[in-house]
Amino acid sequence: MYDFDIVVVGGGPAGLAAAIEAKNNGVDRILVIERDRELGGILQQCIHNGFGLQIFKEELTGPEYAERFILELQKKEIMYKTDTMAIHVSPDKLVTIMNAAEGISHIRAKAVILAMGCRERARGAINISGTRPAGVMTAGAAQRFVNMEGYMVGKEVVIFGSGDIGLIMARRMALEGAAVKMVVERKPYSAGLTRNIVQCLEDYDIPINYTHTIVGIKGRERLEGVVISKVDSKKRPIAGTEEFVSCDTLLLSVGLIPENELSEAAGVKLDPVTGGAVVNEAMETSVEGIFACGNVLHVHDLVDYVTLESRKAGKNAARYVKGLLEGEGTIIEIRAGSGIRYVVPHFVRLENLKDELELYMRCDDIYNDKKLIVKIDGKSVKEVYKRRLMPSEMERVKLDPKEVLRKAKGSITVEIEKEVQ
């Protein structure tokens, strides 16, 4: 049995930033648990650039971005264990871990930060019928093979879904000499960042077929092709629009799911919309002293936002350990209003609101020339004009704590301005 002040589950960008920030806030006994062979999480396989524009004001690759945090962690002498799996977190913050060197050990923690990240939705989840040949895999698995192991996964590629990993892999496969035939997207707009549509598809003449889906997978041993079909406004395939596209590889980029199995075992309440924990202004979950940040909380588009959010979790976990976090007081609910899918955090305890209140959110459709409106107890307190709002791009709104403190009684709502009749 070990004793630590804070155990951070996951050594990706979220866990690293949270651990460092907790240390910066005066907590010394911190342990980071990482299941992979090295720290850095999924960033290690993201060898493209585009990371760090917000945090470092420069463009870094994934491994470079991770390295800055890993070096910082080491400089601050924060302890970590790689090749180690956290297999259980109990509601009273007993963390069970396992690795090859020590077998199973238990750690009693004063606070736990959940930073396990997310996983990709697989073929089963989107339920494409057909055969089960080799050559169908998630874009992330392909990315690992190509970028970390040095092997190609195919020659003629179709990508299903326009999530960012899929778009990045379209470019990566093209650069490696594969024929990338198309990206197939069920919605009329991309699930990935606009900059990735431009830099990964348009720059390489890779077409994207919006409002199309894949209805069939052909081939017995290795994939021989897919059947694509147009979809109607409810995303149902339209009979008679089927078209066969030959390919030996289908990469899936159809969504990410926060990995919350440990959180559930710990009794943490989840939000069915985000798939992550319900948290307060301190990034604390429904279980006192258990915090969550990064993609395990909600799927982010930019790692920079993961870092910012995770610092907040780290700082508040430190406050909690030192007994500086108020458990009681006025609780204000934060609601997703019209046009908004979700807002994180889910509620705020006014007594703890020292810094500005940052709200992260995603909208439910594409909106042009609209205002994001924040209302406190039904009255508008902030309006931000947006030229374009897209579900693929996370929005962030900051509120002045004084204003929130002074006005809030029941709830804060974020909504998109309705059409003027």
Next chain:
Amino acid sequence: MYDVAIIGAGIAGCSIARELAKYRLSTVLIEKDYDVANGTTKANSAIVHAGYDAKPGSLKAKFNALGNPMFDSLCRDLDVPFKRIGSLVLAFNQEEVATLEKLKDQSIINGIPGVKLLNREEVRSIEPNVSDAAAGALYAPTGGIVGPWELAIAMAENAAENGVQVLLESPVTGIVKTQQGFRINMKGKTLEAKYIVNCAGIHADEVHDMVGEPYFRILARKGEYDVFDKSAGKLVSHVIFQCPNEKGKGVLVTPSVSGNLLIGPNAQDMDDRNDLSTTAEGLDFVRKSAAKSLKALPSGAVINNFAGLRARSDRDDFIIEESRSAEGFINVAGIESPGLTAAPAIAVHVAELLGEKIGGLVPNPDFNPHRTFTVFHELQDEEKNELVKKDSRYGRIICRCEWITEGEIIDCIKRKVGATTVDGVKRRVRPGYGRCQGGFCGPRVMEILARELGKDITEIRKDAEGSYILTGETKTVRLNDGGGSDV
């Protein structure tokens, strides 16, 4: 010259191979595919049927009733997952309630213990998530669920441990009757055997007709299934059937031994015996039918779909007999449902048939019925630590979803009739069956396979020949940084 050659290493062939290992016989088990349990055995409902629904007097009824009680000790001996959870047949109207009464009477004729009728409230109290429309049910306490390929693999392995030869990737291309028995030609090799047991599943008629006059046909009838995440695995606690109809036992909803929820199958007669594709229409039918049994189907929790082919004989029953035209050639054909349940009893019967032909079988005094299989995450903490101390590879988790360790993966490759492919590993120790469907662990499993089999990682296949996963190295020049693979 072998005494017995078994053709086909599905549940029937593997059961018979293990049964024959109990006697002083030289036996060979011949399989066309890269692995055992690779046909119907890997894609079915995984049910140990109680046996009330088979037509009285049929071989199905006989071997179902005999096979069912064998599972407890068989699965204990072989360390195979089996749960006798009981089954319910739901009735949604008075006509179906009458059918249940008929089935109950039939259970008495078939010799099935404990079958009883439940009223609406009784159904509700034991299965709260079953549809409110269910007017009653037939309860059979001896129904159960099993790991079908786990069982077949365990039996093949145990047979091999006890001296049976197992030949994989050996499709039979021709059979010649000789004076002493048969010569069996396979791709690239040949062997002789005094007796043949034909367990070739959907190809049983083709194999028989290589040496005998055609006298039965096998029809391939496809069934499609959806598998749900473990979050839905506790929705029901019994096997939930609907009233049987002319196409089979209808769509069922059941927990699986791995803790998932399984729904299916439909029934589609096929011309193509190789067509294992699922269809949108088929899966749609399965979902709509399964939804009828439940208050609601769990939404968004499907992690997989698959299809299997039932080997249905034109006799509408199992065919377990010596060929009418080829002496010493025993057909075990048309082993569709309840074939999995019946297989251990069929094996005993086939040993008896062979005993009669041979003039008595001599028991093998060295036969060891046991086969142990460690599922790491099911161990107690102290046992886990002991194992990790002995072999640190048990401390390294490769599959995050199902918590499968490197030690278990290596073990399943190194065993007799061990895994040689990604799917082979998946079927033995389950990495890739979880929520991520192999997204995280796939590359690691390939790495371990390559290392343990002494192959290059590009040679590691998903399953059959031609199912390559990697197409070569990337263009990038890799520097020798001391890690990763060779430059």
